[in-house]
Amino acid sequence: MMQRIYFDNAATTSVDEAVLATMMEALRELSGNPSSIYAEGRKARAAIEGARKLVAHHVNASIGEIFFTSGGTESSNMALKGAVRDLGVQRIISSRTEHHCVLHSLDALEAQGVQVDFVTQDEKGIIQLDHLESLLQAGDAKTLVSLMHANNEIGTMIDLGTVGQLCQQYGAYFHTDTVQTIGYFPIDLAQTPISFLTGSAHKFHGPKGCGFIYINQENQLKPFIDGGSQERNMRGGTENTAGILGLAKALDLAYSHLEERAAHIRDVRDYFRDQLLANFEDIEFNGDPFGASHYKVLSVAFPPSPQAELLLFNLDVAGISVSGGSACSSGADAGSHVLNALKKDSPRQTIRFSFSHHNTREEVDRVIAELQKILKKRPSLTQ
Numbered sequence: 593m594m595q596r597i598y599f600d601n602a603a604t605t606s607v608d609e610a611v612l613a614t615m616m617e618a619l620r621e622l623s624g625n626p627s628s629i630y631a632e633g634r635k636a637r638a639a640i641e642g643a644r645k646l647v648a649h650h651v652n653a654s655i656g657e658i659f660f661t662s663g664g665t666e667s668s669n670m671a672l673k674g675a676v677r678d679l680g681v682q683r684i685i686s687s688r689t690e691h692h693c694v695l696h697s698l699d700a701l702e703a704q705g706v707q708v709d710f711v712t713q714d715e716k717g718i719i720q721l722d723h724l725e726s727l728l729q730a731g732d733a734k735t736l737v738s739l740m741h742a743n744n745e746i747g748t749m750i751d752l753g754t755v756g757q758l759c760q761q762y763g764a765y766f767h768t769d770t771v772q773t774i775g776y777f778p779i780d781l782a783q784t785p786i787s788f789l790t791g792s793a794h795k796f797h798g799p800k801g802c803g804f805i806y807i808n809q810e811n812q813l814k815p816f817i818d819g820g821s822q823e824r825n826m827r828g829g830t831e832n833t834a835g836i837l838g839l840a841k842a843l844d845l846a847y848s849h850l851e852e853r854a855a856h857i858r859d860v861r862d863y864f865r866d867q868l869l870a871n872f873e874d875i876e877f878n879g880d881p882f883g884a885s886h887y888k889v890l891s892v893a894f895p896p897s898p899q900a901e902l903l904l905f906n907l908d909v910a911g912i913s914v915s916g917g918s919a920c921s922s923g924a925d926a927g928s929h930v931l932n933a934l935k936k937d938s939p940r941q942t943i944r945f946s947f948s949h950h951n952t953r954e955e956v957d958r959v960i961a962e963l964q965k966i967l968k969k970r971p972s973l974t975q
Contacts, residue, residue: 596911597955602744602772602889602946603915607838608797614841615799618834626831627820636833643840647804650847651774651789653781659805659823660836664771665693666816667790667805668738670827671767672697674813675736675788676706681765682733683707685724688933689717689748690740691769695929698738707733715934716880717748721758728762735762736787740769741777745930745944746879747889749773756785765811771795771803772886775846776854787811791843793835797948798842802835853949858887860947864956865890871960872967878931878942888947893940899967900941907943910962915944 598606622639624632641655648655661667672694675681686698688710702708709727712720719739728735737759742749752768759766767788770779775796781789788811792803807813807826819828846853865882868875878891894900904916916928931942945959 594911596913597951597959598913599945599947599951599955599959600913600915601948601951602747602795602886602944604794604800605797605948606950607794607799608842608845610845611798611838611842615834615838618837622833622837626833627822636831640831640833640836643836646840646844650843651779651781651806652783653806654809656824657781657806657809659807659826660831660839661803661805661827662801662832663794663803664691664769664790664792667792667803668693668767668769669697670805670813670816671788671790671807672701672736672738674816675765675767675811676701676704678813679736679765679811680734681706681736683709683731683735684738685709685711685727685735685764686738687711687713687719687740689713689743689745689930690738691744691771692929694738694740694769711739713934716878716883717743717746717930717934718880718884719750719755721754724755725758725762728758728764736765736767738767738769740772742770742772742886742889743879743930744772745889745928746891746934747772747881747886748879749884749886751884752779752784752786759787760785772889775843776850776886776888778847778850781806781808793839793842796842796846799835799838802832802839804839849949854887856949857947857951860951860953860956861887861890861945863953864945864947864959867956867960868892868963871964876940878935890945890947891942892945893938893942894967896939896941897967903941903943903963903966906966907959907962910966912959912962915946916942 622636624636626636626640644655644658648658698708712723739750756766765787769790771792774791787808789806794800815826817828874895876893
């Protein structure tokens, strides 16, 4: 049986073998509760603090600014809701193409009386900085800006430094969802004015269910999850020692091999683009894939046809895993809020292909061949 092809690395990634080894060793050797004062507990605590130091090193932050969580969703909820509750934020500026963990948090906060404003974007999803500045200039309410570094569906990116400086200029907090970019782009928190930053291990070949949040030391939040005094009183609950060590190992590997991995992924993506354009007519790409965009994402809009409507299903049957947009809400293809915001009522069928350093040009050739079979097949006639 031919091995399946996995082109959905923006949804989740495979766990690196070295990460698995690190986690298995932790499960065997670090069974103590990190909050306990006896030897087993101290050993587990030391390992967690070593992981915190490693994460802080790779984003150039203080170890006291890194808190481990269950993932990007919890981290973003913690930043947004904590800023309103503890920092006096009364207004949040965001975009309509954010991940649902941000958008749904905004819905909940708006119901509590928080003002929510959305910055305009062009058809590629690029934030209009002049509009963002005009929003920041308007009113005197304490404001937080929440904009993701790279969109999870179309890959369009913002310049963290530019947005951070605008927020700093107008006295606003800045939260950024970097779930798609941590481990793929260098991020220097000592040089970039960011209040809150979120990451998730399973996007960079670590385990699911473990993430982190960076909280700038100038911002004092109360616990998001009440309980014990874990994570320096910021998150109650016994720490996921193996997951935390797996996250740190995966991030260390990602940054240690960043340049070679990035070059390989770009080559696979660009080859795929070239083969699509050479073999199919009227192909469009969502976002700005060859401008300010994440190099691992290629969102492809196929022209409408009966064959295209079942493209996602038929690719799965052919052994190819891809996404119809975002894979984070459910297994059903309910449509993309990102594409609806940018290209409302487009009749095209969008497939998101996203790549890792494990993918190859040979896999691209197989996918192109399957796409040719599916899209060029004549629909059967009904009687």
